[in-house]
Amino acid sequence: MRGLVASLPVTAGFVPFALVLGAQAGQKGLSALETPLMTGLNFAGGSEFAAIGLWTSPPHLALITAVTLMVNSRHLLMGAALAPFLKALPKRRVLPALFLMCDESWAMALADARARGTFSLAHYMGVALPMWLAWIAFTTLGALVGPVLGNVETLGFDMAFPAIFLVLLRGMWTGLRAARPWLVSLAVAATGHLLAPGAWTVAAGAIAGLATAWLWAAPRKTGAAA
Amino acid sequence: MISLPVLATILAMAAVTYLTRIGGYLVLRNRTLGPRATAVMEAAPGCVLIAVIAPHFVSPRPADLLALAITFLAALRLPMLAVVPIGIVAAASLRWLLG
Numbered sequence: 001m002r003g004l005v006a007s008l009p010v011t012a013g014f015v016p017f018a019l020v021l022g023a024q025a026g027q028k029g030l031s032a033l034e035t036p037l038m039t040g041l042n043f044a045g046g047s048e049f050a051a052i053g054l055w056t057s058p059p060h061l062a063l064i065t066a067v068t069l070m071v072n073s074r075h076l077l078m079g080a081a082l083a084p085f086l087k088a089l090p091k092r093r094v095l096p097a098l099f100l101m102c103d104e105s106w107a108m109a110l111a112d113a114r115a116r117g118t119f120s121l122a123h124y125m126g127v128a129l130p131m132w133l134a135w136i137a138f139t140t141l142g143a144l145v146g147p148v149l150g151n152v153e154t155l156g157f158d159m160a161f162p163a164i165f166l167v168l169l170r171g172m173w174t175g176l177r178a179a180r181p182w183l184v185s186l187a188v189a190a191t192g193h194l195l196a197p198g199a200w201t202v203a204a205g206a207i208a209g210l211a212t213a214w215l216w217a218a219p220r221k222t223g224a225a226a
Numbered sequence: 227m228i229s230l231p232v233l234a235t236i237l238a239m240a241a242v243t244y245l246t247r248i249g250g251y252l253v254l255r256n257r258t259l260g261p262r263a264t265a266v267m268e269a270a271p272g273c274v275l276i277a278v279i280a281p282h283f284v285s286p287r288p289a290d291l292l293a294l295a296i297t298f299l300a301a302l303r304l305p306m307l308a309v310v311p312i313g314i315v316a317a318a319s320l321r322w323l324l325g
Contacts, residue, residue: 037233038236038240041239042236043243058229059232065235067278068243071270075247076253079250080259082251083251099244155314157314158317159313160313163301163306163313165278166279167305168275169272169301172271178268181269181273182269185273186283189276189278194284197281202277203277205273205277210270217264
């Protein structure tokens with residue numbers, strides 16, 4: 001119950017994202033069954049927006065899977081941060097529970113565990129389950145409404161994607177230094193698009209940015225030591 | 227209602243996402259990542275998102291570039307629910323005005 005109450009404001013915040021995502025999925029041709037299947041099984045908004053942005057008919061499986069993996073790789077760090085609090089619980093209970101670990105449920109569970117000194121599975125499920133159910137329900141609703149909206153290009157609806165992504169990027173912003181790899185990704189992907197448009201530019205831009213992050217990570221360490 | 231290529235893509239997405247969720251708990255719980263690996267993981271979501279929308283930044287249509295600039299400024303301060311309609315209205319009206 002405690003988790004449920006704590007979850008409500010965050011869950012309400014999911015609703016506009018879910019409606020917009022569902023509407024975009026519907027306009028890309030995903031049915032009102034396929035959309036909740038994706039959002040229910042994947043349950044990671046950033047990767048779903050990226051996937052729908054790249055969606056074609058039929059979808060490019062390898063590209064979308066690779067992009068999903070890259071967007072969600074932060075879960076690895078999140079799971080590692082939560083792990084010390086999960087030692088008392090058996091794996092057969094932790095592994096299913098981690099299916100519902102998103103940015104918000106993770107942050108709330110970690111804050112609660114730190115405050116109380118112990119991880120409460122009941123609290124975590126109370127936090128995470130309403131988020132999951134709301135995500136499925138409102139992306140489905142969006143998918144039903146989306147196709148009714150008409151020609152997206154002339155009406156400006158295609159600008160929804162950069163709008164969503166820019167807001168998501170603002171949420172990830174931790175300073176110019178940390179964002180330098182983003183600028184490299186942008187430059188490489190944009191140049192690639194001008195030279196030869198295609199899905200490959202996403203992979204090239206992302207890899208260039210990650211290589212930048214890798215190369216620029218080391219001087220920070222030596223700088224601190226000097 | 228569910229096509230096979232769509233189902234396969236959704237299942238592949240779900241599988242890699244679940245692996246990222248349990249991977250940190252299973253593999254990284256007893257060790258610490260180096261600064262390079264941490265930096266790469268922290269930068270990854272932003273790099274991918276910006277690479278996906280990169281074509282909008284080099285659009286040949288002045289109306290689209292202006293609309294993107296307006297959307298960018300809105301995204302600096304306003305919530306998602308305001309930024310999306312601002313972007314859509316800016317794009318639609320500028321395309322109508324400038325072609």
